[in-house]
Amino acid sequence: MKRIYIILLCLLIVLQASAQDSSARKSVYKFRLSVDIPIGLMSAGLGIGALIKHKKNKPLTLADVSNLKPSDVNKFDRYAVYQHSKAAAISSDVFQYTAMLSPAFLFIDKDIRKDWKTILPIWAETFAFTSVLTMFTKEMVRRKRPYVYSEEYNGNKISKSAYASFFSGHTSVTAASTYFIAMVYSDYHPTSKWKPLVWTGAAVFPALTALMRVKAGKHYWTDVITGYAVGALVGTLTPYLHRREFRRK
Numbered sequence: 001m002k003r004i005y006i007i008l009l010c011l012l013i014v015l016q017a018s019a020q021d022s023s024a025r026k027s028v029y030k031f032r033l034s035v036d037i038p039i040g041l042m043s044a045g046l047g048i049g050a051l052i053k054h055k056k057n058k059p060l061t062l063a064d065v066s067n068l069k070p071s072d073v074n075k076f077d078r079y080a081v082y083q084h085s086k087a088a089a090i091s092s093d094v095f096q097y098t099a100m101l102s103p104a105f106l107f108i109d110k111d112i113r114k115d116w117k118t119i120l121p122i123w124a125e126t127f128a129f130t131s132v133l134t135m136f137t138k139e140m141v142r143r144k145r146p147y148v149y150s151e152e153y154n155g156n157k158i159s160k161s162a163y164a165s166f167f168s169g170h171t172s173v174t175a176a177s178t179y180f181i182a183m184v185y186s187d188y189h190p191t192s193k194w195k196p197l198v199w200t201g202a203a204v205f206p207a208l209t210a211l212m213r214v215k216a217g218k219h220y221w222t223d224v225i226t227g228y229a230v231g232a233l234v235g236t237l238t239p240y241l242h243r244r245e246f247r248r249k
Helices: 001-019 035-054 064-065 079-080 086-108 116-141 169-188 196-215 221-241
Strands: none
Touching: 035 116, 086 116, 086 169, 086 196, 116 169, 116 221, 169 196, 169 221, 196 221
8 A cells, every 4th residue: 555655646746747847958858748648647547456456356365375386386487486585585675675766876966966857757757657567467467476386485375465476576666776777877978988887787786686586485587587677668768758859869
């Protein structure tokens, strides 16, 4: 519930900011109703849909999980069933929350800082859409997490979270954050010598998050690969669609 409220708040910020493009100087990005309204409506629809489905969906029962075994999982993903690292779970949380806050470091750059009224709402839009798309997919797919199939796992296998495996939210949000940073930095400094390092960091950080989610037994390889792809796509495409010179290019 709290995440839904945060996302809706982000949407309000985006819609309010999109109503006016008041910067006197021409920044790299600008708001476009043809982009912001569809993304805002889709985000709101997916968020409300995810909330409704979550309330309607029932948790797993003991009967649902009593006969499950590791061999029920495909060979490519089966590795995750045997992983139960608490340290990896904590690390993945740290990676995710760090990534969520990391776009703030963009404002250390004076050129980017001058355009914070434009960039901050675009980041809110990126985060909101990635989050609600992830949550909606989880509620629709209802894939059982790896630990549900584990014979060694002693935790709760029948909570609603137990069927929220596909796809990885930690990975998608982290990838959206890091790729957003890399895209914005590159757009403001297209000839910078730091670009290769920025893009390398953008690629590696969510990959480590994905690995930790698998090691924690929370997700399969296919979950984190999909989450990575979705996050990277949204994190790159959202600022790209807001480029001031987008149409001409």
